[in-house]
Amino acid sequence: MADVPQKIATRAAYGKALVRLGEINRDVVVLDADLSKSTRTDAFAKKFPERFFDMGIAEADMMGTAAGLAASGKIPFASSFAIFASGRAYDQVRQTAGYCRLNVKIGASHGGITVGEDGASHQSIEDVALMRVIPGMTVIVPADAIETEQAVFAAARHEGPVYIRTGRSAVPIVFDEGYKFEIGKAATVCEGNDVTIIACGVMLSASLEAADILCGQGVSARVLNMATIKPIDVEAVVKAAEETGALVTAEEHSIIGGLGSAVSEVVGEMCPVPVERIGVRDVFGQSGTPDELMKVYSLTADDIVRAAVRAIERNGT
Amino acid sequence: MTQEEAKKLQRIAQNIRLSVVKSITAAGSGHPGGSLSVADILTTLYFKVMRIDSKDPTWPDRDRFVMSKGHAAPALYATLAEAGYIPKEELITLRKLGSRLQGHPSMRQVPGVEMSTGSLGQGLSAANGMAIAAKLDNRPTRVYVIIGDGESQEGQIWEASMTSVHRKLDNLMVFLDYNGLQIDGTIVDVKSFTNPAARWEAFGWHVLEIDGHDIEAIYDACEEARATKGRPTLVVAHTVKGKGVPFMENIVDWHGKAPSGEQAEEAIGHIEAVLGSLM
Known part of the structure; x- marks a missing residue:
């Protein structure tokens, strides 16, 4: 159990x-x-x-x-x-x-x-x-x-x-009873050095799964839970960019205007590093089971893994 | 109401009209027509009907007023100035950079403004919220709203009107400023809105129909609304857009433009003459 x-x-x-x-x-x-x-x-x-x-x-x-x-x-x-x-x-x-x-x-x-x-x-x-x-x-x-x-x-x-x-x-359930949510503060859910996955909502558990898969591939991924999209935790984003050099954002939302945009705005102004955005890519959804749709719109742990690899590669070039 | 009192209120209404013309002229833009049409309703509410205290504008038991047709801001500001919420000298800062007197009323900037409005159709919903809150807290608060006839083309007005009746908000009273004109022409031409009394009655409201420039009739309507239990009251106030400035009266064009200096002088001269006759 x-x-x-x-x-x-x-x-x-x-x-x-x-x-x-x-x-x-x-x-x-x-x-x-x-x-x-x-x-x-x-x-x-x-x-x-x-x-x-x-x-x-x-x-x-x-x-x-x-x-x-x-x-x-x-x-x-x-x-x-x-x-x-x-x-x-x-x-x-x-x-x-x-x-x-x-x-x-x-x-x-x-x-x-x-x-x-x-x-x-x-x-x-x-x-x-x-x-x-x-x-x-x-x-x-x-x-x-x-x-x-x-x-x-x-x-x-x-x-x-x-x-x-x-x-x-x-x-x-990802957090234990001891967790303290604070408006405007990100939570590091998993430590890592090669890339940071910044996630919110349902994408947090997929991101943790992705971090596990990456770990098996020898990649150390940090996972940051960014529950507050606004005001975004600028300090946490900058720290992640500086310390890991590559970012992936993961949200169950359009890649336009949501978490991916918010993170990119901070990174673009303060500490440019590669950012890969996982999200719905400027299209409308359709009927289907949630699991089917998450696969169709590339919102799975595997998609996050691939994005992380791309971000790390871009950082290296 | 004694004749003396009615005269006193009429003088206040004329002073509000003066301020409307002066502030819009100073601003170089604004909405004179629909501001002038509601001056008598505002006067009766603020100087006879409502339980308010300009020295304590957030007094929890106060009555509330929501100007749902927010473009009548100049009339609201002039009324608040007459009532002592803001200095009268400030009225000429209307619509100017840095002024509290925004083109449409902002509750965060002007004491006495209970809800920011301007995007039409929304004031009645907010007023419902205030009336519900007053009932929850067992406060004596009554909530007053002015909506426009053009504004009544917004669907949210009718959503809100269903809420007022469903929630039995007898502490709520709405004035429909029925002046018959909107920006693009007459209401009848743009999207006809005939027999509003029947429409509101069909929605379950207690409906009255009055001359919206007759201060005694406005006051009597408020008293009747206060005595009406179990449902809200809507007053179809027959008004003249531009009322009090003869060259503006019933002219569509004066919905949203400022008079020239010369026109303003003519308007002021006329209002002052009426004021003199009320002395």
């Missing part, structure tokens, strides 16, 4: 964390747009019906309402699928949560292509980019259940808008 890591979807951890948060903070309110069984806010709804607001299928209205609640001292967690929370309600998030610097927390579940069978209409591969570009927005993509729970609590403590992206599929 000990060898088989426990798997929990980060959205499930989000739902559980909201209940615990609701128990200790009466100002926490939760909004949903007719997806509470999927975003897992239904547990909060059951426990605190007076503080739960199903806004119906109206994401724009939900974000505006959350802004009004925040302007009156509440800490609203507005929850929907990532595609709708970021895209459907983009202007509302930008104009109110963002421009007003309001204490709105956006719980965006079903991020990325592991949404699976629902297909491209529901697979959010742009949300991190959309949210990252809003001034003052904090963007967090937790890797496992432990980190998700801590991210929810950190978001509630943080003054200002926060976007938390979780996933539909069950993912392995």
Whole structure:
């Protein structure tokens, strides 16, 4: 049993964390747009019906309402699928949560292509980019259940808008109970000297797998978990670039505008080294099982391994 | 309301109109038409109806006002200046670099602005959030909103209107500034929006229809809204775009441009004459 890591979807951890948060903070309110069984806010709804607001299928209205609640001292967690929370309600998030610097927390579940069978209409591969570009927005993509729970609590403590992206599929628990998540701080999950894999979300466990494979090939790979995409941990990126000389980014998101871009921006300005980006390469997704899709869109441990080898080669030339 | 009080409020409304014309003229751009059309509603709310304290603009039990049609910012700023939230002299900094008085209202910069607006259709949702919060905390707070008729072409207005009714937000009151014009022409020509009262009633609102420049009627509507339990109230306020400046009245072009110096003088002269007659 000990060898088989426990798997929990980060959205499930989000739902559980909201209940615990609701128990200790009466100002926490939760909004949903007719997806509470999927975003897992239904547990909060059951426990605190007076503080739960199903806004119906109206994401724009939900974000505006959350802004009004925040302007009156509440800490609203507005929850929907990532595609709708970021895209459907983009202007509302930008104009109110963002421009007003309001204490709105956006719980965006079903991020990325592991949404699976629902297909491209529901697979959010742009949300991190959309949210990252809003001034003052904090963007967090937790890797496992432990980190998700801590991210929810950190978001509630943080003054200002926060976007938390979780996933539909069950993912392995990577962190132990002693882990301390901090907004804006990367975590070194695996030490190494030849290359650094910087990952977020579901790609962390694939990156650890890649590091194992690389180890077998005599390559020492560092794995950095970059849960906070914004503000990105500049110091950790620079340190990784300087110490290992080659970087790979791994995200379940477009290679445009997300983690890969954020890391490349830091590296390009401060310490140019080869960067290889693993992510969805400027195409829409499609229906399929999560595992099938991760292979089709080259988001597997093997893809990360190949990218690491390329980055190391480029560093050597 | 006594006649004396009504006159006093009418004078305030004229002073707000003066500030609107002066600030937009100084800025060289802005939206006079829709600012002038809401001056009487703003006056009645801020100087008769709302429980507010300009010395304590974040008082938790205060009433809230949201200018959903954010381009009427000059009227809101002029009202806040009259009410003592900001210095009157500051009004001529409207739209200038470094000024708190942004082209559209910013809650982080101007005391008394409860929600940043400008991207149309969003104010009612935010007001719903405030009304819900007040109910959660058992506060006496009432929330007031002005939306535009052109703005009502935004789908979010109708999403929000369903929320207000579903949540039984009887501490919420909305004024529809029904002046009949939008940037590209008349509402009827661009995308007709006839019989708003029937539309809002169909959505479950308590609906009133008044002359939006009649201060006593505005006040009576607020009192009726306050007495209405279990559902929110929407007032179809029949207004004249550009009200108070004869050459601007009902002219589409005055939606979003500043008067020239000469035109401003004419406008000011007219408003001051009306003001004099109210003394």
